[in-house]
Amino acid sequence: MESRTPVASVLEPWLRLENKVVMVTGASSGLGREFCLDLAKAGCRVIAAARRLDRLQSLCEEINNMIGSSSSSNEPGKDQAIAVAVELDVSASGSSIEACVQKAWDAFGRIDALINNAGIRGLAATEVTEADRGERCVSGRGTAQRASGGRVHTSLDLLEKEWNDTIGTNLTGTWLVSKYVCMRMCDTKQGGSIVNISSLAGLERPLPPGTLAYACSKVAINTLTKVMALELGAYNIRVNAISPGIFKSEITEGLFQKNWLKKIEQKTIPLRTFGTSDPALTSLIRYLIHNSSDHVTGNIFIVDAGNTLPGVPIFSSL
Numbered sequence: 001m002e003s004r005t006p007v008a009s010v011l012e013p014w015l016r017l018e019n020k021v022v023m024v025t026g027a028s029s030g031l032g033r034e035f036c037l038d039l040a041k042a043g044c045r046v047i048a049a050a051r052r053l054d055r056l057q058s059l060c061e062e063i064n065n066m067i068g069s070s071s072s073s074n075e076p077g078k079d080q081a082i083a084v085a086v087e088l089d090v091s092a093s094g095s096s097i098e099a100c101v102q103k104a105w106d107a108f109g110r111i112d113a114l115i116n117n118a119g120i121r122g123l124a125a126t127e128v129t130e131a132d133r134g135e136r137c138v139s140g141r142g143t144a145q146r147a148s149g150g151r152v153h154t155s156l157d158l159l160e161k162e163w164n165d166t167i168g169t170n171l172t173g174t175w176l177v178s179k180y181v182c183m184r185m186c187d188t189k190q191g192g193s194i195v196n197i198s199s200l201a202g203l204e205r206p207l208p209p210g211t212l213a214y215a216c217s218k219v220a221i222n223t224l225t226k227v228m229a230l231e232l233g234a235y236n237i238r239v240n241a242i243s244p245g246i247f248k249s250e251i252t253e254g255l256f257q258k259n260w261l262k263k264i265e266q267k268t269i270p271l272r273t274f275g276t277s278d279p280a281l282t283s284l285i286r287y288l289i290h291n292s293s294d295h296v297t298g299n300i301f302i303v304d305a306g307n308t309l310p311g312v313p314i315f316s317s318l
């Protein structure tokens with residue numbers, strides 16, 4: 001984003017987002033971390049939220065040092081934090097989430113945009129107990145489909161707690177964080193922009209086997225996006241979703257280590273590259289926060305380099 005020419009910054013006014021306050025969930029790694037860094041560079045104040053507070057704090061330190069050292073002494077940023085960390089578990093109860101949202105709101109006195117990015121694809125191996133393994137074996141029918149980290153299982157092997165965790169984090173969490181942020185946006189009559197990070201698994205294009213809970217959560221996020229856009233338009237709150245293709249992060253770590261992935265990229269991806277989340281996703285997020293997108297709401301933006309167009313699903317289990 002920084003390498004854009006001055007002409008681009010005139011033609012694309014959303015490259016600068018001075019003093020917008022943006023809350024990003026799932027900011028401790030992967031895409032969320034990238035979004036925070038990019039938004040801070042664009043001039044935003046950033047509220048970085050997730051469970052791993054140590055990671056958030058080091059991210060905020062990096063941002064505050066970066067912005068502080070690049071601003072002149074009379075600009076905001078020299079003596080004021082640009083980024084703050086807020087510990088947030090989006091799978092917690094509504095009342096806990098509300099308290100975290102209040103803390104986030106109070107950090108800068110408002111929130112102009114919320115990026116609902118926190119998400120999981122299944123249980124981490126360390127979260128699966130012996131009893132869970134037994135439950136999978138008892139089913140014995142749905143052979144586990146190994147994906148990025150071997151965490152994906154067919155509908156017959158899926159554990160109930162895996163389903164609940166995935167739906168609770170990806171879907172209920174997105175709704176509850178949005179609910180409490182939007183309530184405050186409505187009360188203050190300031191409007192705002194909500195961006196939900198969905199997935200190709202949420203589209204009616206490829207339906208990857210072995211991702212039942214994840215795909216259901218992302219399909220539902222797309223519906224949530226449209227219904228909330230419909231209901232909140234009257235309050236000048238816009239709600240959109242982004243369905244990213246495949247980008248490097250903790251979730252896709254294992255996938256990017258597969259040798260065949262390079263071949264798929266070169267032979268089947270229409271643009272011949274998966275691209276990188278910055279600028280592929282960050283430029284769209286900047287646009288959706290900026291007033292240039294004032295009339296854009298209820299959309300699902302696919303950013304996948306054409307990945308899903310050929311109609312051949314790129315299974316992570318290949």
Ligand SMILES: NC(=O)c1ccc[n+]([C@@H]2O[C@H](COP(=O)([O-])OP(=O)(O)OC[C@H]3O[C@@H](n4cnc5c(N)ncnc54)[C@H](OP(=O)(O)O)[C@@H]3O)[C@@H](O)[C@H]2O)c1
Nearest residue numbers: 026028029030031051052089090118119246247249250251
């Ligand atoms: N990377 C891709 O190719 C890709 C493609 C399509 C969609 N996506 C979506 O993009 C989003 C980000 O994924 P990523 O690829 O960047 O994965 P990632 O590196 O694993 O990041 C996931 C983030 O979500 C946070 N998170 C998980 N559970 C949480 C909870 N209960 N409460 C609060 N935060 C929680 C994690 O932070 P803590 O563990 O610190 O809480 C982490 O920061 C997800 O919604 C994912 O479905 C990614």
